[in-house]
Amino acid sequence: MTTPEERDDELEAPRPPGLPEGFRIEGWEVGAVIGSGGWGTVYEARTVADGTPVAVKVLPTGALGPGQRAALGELVAREVRFSAEADHPHLVRTHAVCTVEAPELPALDGAIALVMDRAEASLKDVLDAAEAGGPIADADRVLRGVAAGLAHMHDAGWVHGDLKPANVLLGPGGRVWLADFGLAAELDGTHAHLPPLGTLDHLPPEWWSQRTGTQGAVVRPTADIWAFGVLAHQVLTGGLHPFPGATARARSLAAQTYARGTAPLRLDAGLDEDMRRLIADCLAPDHAARLPHTAAGLAARIEAATAGPHRRRRRMPALAAGLVVLTAAAVAGAALLGGGEGGLTQDDERDRGTPTATGAPPGEIPEDSDVPEALRPVIARAAHRCTDEEITPALLAALIKAESNFDAKASRPESEEYGIAMWTPSVFRAWAVDGDGDGDKDHMSPPDAISTMSLYVCWLDQRFKQAGLPKKDLPALVAAGYRTSDRTVIEERGVPERVRPHVDKVLRYLAEYEG
Numbered sequence: 365m366t367t368p369e370e371r372d373d374e375l376e377a378p379r380p381p382g383l384p385e386g387f388r389i390e391g392w393e394v395g396a397v398i399g400s401g402g403w404g405t406v407y408e409a410r411t412v413a414d415g416t417p418v419a420v421k422v423l424p425t426g427a428l429g430p431g432q433r434a435a436l437g438e439l440v441a442r443e444v445r446f447s448a449e450a451d452h453p454h455l456v457r458t459h460a461v462c463t464v465e466a467p468e469l470p471a472l473d474g475a476i477a478l479v480m481d482r483a484e485a486s487l488k489d490v491l492d493a494a495e496a497g498g499p500i501a502d503a504d505r506v507l508r509g510v511a512a513g514l515a516h517m518h519d520a521g522w523v524h525g526d527l528k529p530a531n532v533l534l535g536p537g538g539r540v541w542l543a544d545f546g547l548a549a550e551l552d553g554t555h556a557h558l559p560p561l562g563t564l565d566h567l568p569p570e571w572w573s574q575r576t577g578t579q580g581a582v583v584r585p586t587a588d589i590w591a592f593g594v595l596a597h598q599v600l601t602g603g604l605h606p607f608p609g610a611t612a613r614a615r616s617l618a619a620q621t622y623a624r625g626t627a628p629l630r631l632d633a634g635l636d637e638d639m640r641r642l643i644a645d646c647l648a649p650d651h652a653a654r655l656p657h658t659a660a661g662l663a664a665r666i667e668a669a670t671a672g673p674h675r676r677r678r679r680m681p682a683l684a685a686g687l688v689v690l691t692a693a694a695v696a697g698a699a700l701l702g703g704g705e706g707g708l709t710q711d712d713e714r715d716r717g718t719p720t721a722t723g724a725p726p727g728e729i730p731e732d733s734d735v736p737e738a739l740r741p742v743i744a745r746a747a748h749r750c751t752d753e754e755i756t757p758a759l760l761a762a763l764i765k766a767e768s769n770f771d772a773k774a775s776r777p778e779s780e781e782y783g784i785a786m787w788t789p790s791v792f793r794a795w796a797v798d799g800d801g802d803g804d805k806d807h808m809s810p811p812d813a814i815s816t817m818s819l820y821v822c823w824l825d826q827r828f829k830q831a832g833l834p835k836k837d838l839p840a841l842v843a844a845g846y847r848t849s850d851r852t853v854i855e856e857r858g859v860p861e862r863v864r865p866h867v868d869k870v871l872r873y874l875a876e877y878e879g
């Protein structure tokens with residue numbers, strides 16, 4: 365599927381081949397790989413002149429299309445501009461931007477290299493290794509550093525837009541740096557427009573009901589405050605997310621349920637009172653309610669709450685704390701949680717009502733349908749992760765049949781649509797789900813493509829309900845939204861004429877499956 369407004373907002377960068385150890389980029393010599401992100405690879409490196417350790421982030425440009433190259437250029441320009449303007453002990457510094465000259469490595473020749481302060485680990489590394497139930501070592505100092513860095517950014521008129529543990533770096537001597545300003549945009553009045561790249565686990569609930577358009581999603585400082593609340597909870601509990609759920613998507617749905625007022629906020633029982641209140645303030649359900657809680661104010665509160673020897677810390681044993689989280693899961697509604705990445709859950713298997721004329725329970729794929737056998741459990745699992753009743757296995761199957769006729773290798777290069785669900789790679793990446801649990805999110809993998817389709821149409825369905833579009837039309841509207849965008853369908857208050865033949869096809873297939 366292609367969402368023209370979003371097409372160039374995301375970049376699918378191929379995994380680059382590595383630079384050999386000892387390779388020189390201007391005055392720096394690269395060493396081992398530290399890690400790779402969506403855009404490139406970070407290397408250990410040292411300054412040739414004096415051996416000072418640095419990190420070099422290499423962003424290859426060779427295999428990118430023109431739109432992708434422009435998107436990358438914009439991200440780098442933001443990163444460099446911000447780093448040059450910001451000068452703060454809690455923001456990682458970019459010392460230079462270079463071009464890699466490596467004619468013998470065509471994939472890296474011409475790549476952009478950002479030379480930065482080198483950290484020893486990211487907060488994500490620390491949380492991954494932590495035992496759940498208690499704060500990580502130096503939790504207070506880490507939170508003070510993050511809040512202070514954020515306060516400096518906001519005061520300078522910037523929003524981070526992608527605050528998450530992977531973007532908090534821990535440097536030598538206990539330094540704490542915010543990193544990855546690719547998404548940082550200068551505030552234009554009260555908000556900035558950013559591409560919808562942020563990570564699900566740290567996105568504020570209002571992000572889901574925002575318009576996205578050519579300018580991207582509106583991101584305000586209060587989005588960073590929400591992300592800080594999630595991150596603080598993780599830091600103080602050894603990695604526990606404040607919302608229940610086995611997957612990032614389930615947690616994000618639980619956050620939305622809470623924000624709608626249908627489930628209470630249940631923070632970990634082991635948090636001390638001051639930090640519990642601070643996190644609850646950060647996780648106020650909407651932009652307006654979060655507005656009074658500035659990053660500078662949070663930094664001061666953390667300072668006050670964590671300074672001095674008399675700090676109270678009321679802590680429950682790990683098991684009891686875990687039980688509180690489970691209770692929250694029950695309150696938030698088991699239906700919202702979705703399954704893990706494995707097989708069907710008990711909920712999936714429960715009675716789904718009276719069989720239809722096809723012999724299948726309503727919404728399920730009938731035995732004698734043309735849906736390939738191997739895909740049926742994949743489609744069923746994907747559909748059942750959406751708790752909105754319109755998103756059934758039969759509807760997903762009808763959508764897939766209309767898109768690709770179940771052909772995993774289908775492609776329409778002229779409109780950049782590929783695979784069984786005809787994803788446009790750049791759009792896919794903004795929503796990607798690892799449906800087969802292989803650690804990779806690949807639009808050509810049917811389980812990944814179908815799980816992602818389910819997530820996306822689930823969101824479309826919710827958007828159309830929020831916009832007050834007729835409930836009976838939702839399957840048609842979702843089919844239309846998948847071919848155009850949520851915005852187009854909401855603006856036209858119905859199925860746009862140009863996609864009517866496609867939508868009719870989906871409805872015909874759906875009627876066949878539903879008997």
Ligand SMILES: Nc1ncnc2c1ncn2[C@@H]1O[C@H](COP(=O)(O)OP(=O)(O)OP(=O)(O)O)[C@@H](O)[C@H]1O
Nearest residue numbers: 398399400401402403406419480481482483486530
């Ligand atoms: N200056 C640095 N010093 C040390 N390690 C770093 C530095 N910058 C990034 N890293 C590490 O390198 C890895 C890749 O970082 P990168 O910023 O490319 O991707 P990411 O933040 O993991 O993902 P993405 O940016 O795609 O969301 C991460 O493990 C990150 O912690």
